Amino acid sequence: MELGAPELRTPAYHARNRWMVDRTSMTIGFPHAAGPSTGTWQTIGYTAEQGKPRLIVPV
Template structure:
């Protein structure tokens, strides 16, 4: 089997989640990621390059698994918040690829396009929504996943 064949047979997982993570401690997120991401540790993960769940899951996956990791940003990495840029820099040696979609303006349509890009290339989505944000991009991504007929695992935070 060639590396190309391995990539074709590898499960691909999009991760989506709230940017608002201050209401829980780091140990709580470590426990959630261990419970809900570890079973998929042999997968290729697509992670948005934002703060919050994106950055936390990136750091956890890079440090706790051998998973393939692709970070996807709507514009460029330089446009991302400091927390996200730092997480990407800290884990760069573990990131397989960084995809910059080149959006000129970082508004809702650019984030939705990034989320659709990840879901379109994934076989499933794992979402970590904040229960108090029912109209969030996380829920938009989870709903788009369902519309595509793909499985989704929802882990409220």
């Protein structure tokens, strides 16, 4: 997925991740041990908010 944002910063990546979740029926995340502030965990959380299934595979 190409980002068409004028600046490639955190808000652009979060918008891209939400766009992808909105168009899928399930999300598979591969988070590192880092806490819930990472983009992966935020995307998994957004998926949960949408009531969609998610598979979490720790790396």
